[in-house]
Amino acid sequence: VALADLNGTVIGKWVATLRSSRTPEVIAKLVAAGIKALKKQHKIRSEKILALAAGAPGITDVRAGIVVSAPNLSNWQSVPLRTILEKHTGIPTAIENDVNLGALGESWCGTARGVKNFVFLAIGTGIGAGIFVNGSLYHGSNWSAGEVGYLHVPGTEDTSLQLYSPGPLEGIVGGRGIESSWRTLCHERGVRIKKSRARIRATDIFELAEAGEPEARAVLAQTSRILASAIANISVLLNSSLILLGGGIGTHPVLFEATRQVLEADEFARPRLAVSSLGTDAQLMGAVWMALKSVESKILP
């Protein structure tokens, strides 16, 4: 949770880690606790808090304030998150898909500043894209534009697209997909996985690849090839002038460099590829921007 003034300057942050339960109510209470702590710390009265903007990791109907579906949170379907947050915080709230917030943040004060057509591609556990066309965020006809975890590219599983499950691209390039590819490959090759690597993360696998571990190198090669195909597809269809990689996996320099090298071979639709300059703050700055806009729309005639 960040607290910003009317210039959009962040004056305080509060961070909590989610434990087991991730229900909308638990999260709303946590957000309310964060706001309370920030208000106390910065001595700010309740009536000074004019707007709250929150991101959700799923398809979000911004107008209705509803999270339609979030495959990586169990039982998050048709959640009226805006109302729930307003109930717990007492603040007029706007919600938006978190990756779209990242795109808004990058457009406002990051690498995409002034770029009319760009894509913010976030890769972590989930995968999503925030799409700017002609200078504005594009939502599509049902708020689900940019759900690129569902792309089919050469190397992804050839299955049909199921509504409440991660899609083919996410299944292989998302964090869990990368981890499971490495495990499977080690198993196939009879390589024993050390105890210290029992809970290995995708980014650790990239480090191992950099250090020359053969199985990690093979997984990095596969991941970068498939990611490059997805980026090429996005770039072919949208002819964006910039593709920004975000998220813990998307911003990793080893994956970025490997992917850039694959794309180098393309003569057509080779996009400018860059790493999100705001890093994990992209979504946060997008939320600040969104909260500012909602305040402005009330203040200005």
Add this chain to the structure above:
Amino acid sequence: VALADLNGTVIGKWVATLRSSRTPEVIAKLVAAGIKALKKQHKIRSEKILALAAGAPGITDVRAGIVVSAPNLSNWQSVPLRTILEKHTGIPTAIENDVNLGALGESWCGTARGVKNFVFLAIGTGIGAGIFVNGSLYHGSNWSAGEVGYLHVPGTEDTSLQLYSPGPLEGIVGGRGIESSWRTLCHERGVRIKKSRARIRATDIFELAEAGEPEARAVLAQTSRILASAIANISVLLNSSLILLGGGIGTHPVLFEATRQVLEADEFARPRLAVSSLGTDAQLMGAVWMALKSVESKILP
């Protein structure tokens, strides 16, 4: 070439077949001849012809009036088609990618009337998409949005994208790709190709599939599966509410039905799929619309 009045009503058409030479000069002379014939037939004086709009099968810089590249026409690179047409016809000219014209036509008076987010997907020798977002045609940052012939999907060749060659999707789902898949399969299976089928076209292969010919059925199955993946990708990324199929191959009922059945299995991002209602007139009506707009922009303050 069509002649339309200021209401956009087509009052006459003139058709010619291109023989061997397809240079910009030859085509511009042919267009000029068509306009001359229509003027004579309908007794219309030169000063009454206010605008000409023309489509080109390639990446078209609408502002500069230049066809940047057209892989299916040899040596069409950086062609100043607008100037060439103006020189030969004496009429103020606008040019646009032909598939984009199809999308404009469908949006103006076809199935996509009133639909804000849709894609017009034309499949013939070449493949291209005209993309409408938020009610307007979207060109991308370098006029090449929608060049979907360059998409990579499972089953396309895993090659890098070359600027002046057809892309991976076009190589397998475009007319020549379908014909060559059938030939290759017949050859592999030792099936002799009858003399009457020496110059078989993709649409003939669909008819053979309908009649039960095993090789044609296999090619239809492959084509529809790959086309369905491409449509699913477009739909996932853009969340369009309608995908319209156009072009001689895209509008064929056998391919349409087979593709629709593959997409049926998707729960997520399953678009409304329809065949272009204007058929081969979609591009023509788009050109009429574009000519009307350019006249209006001069007449209206």
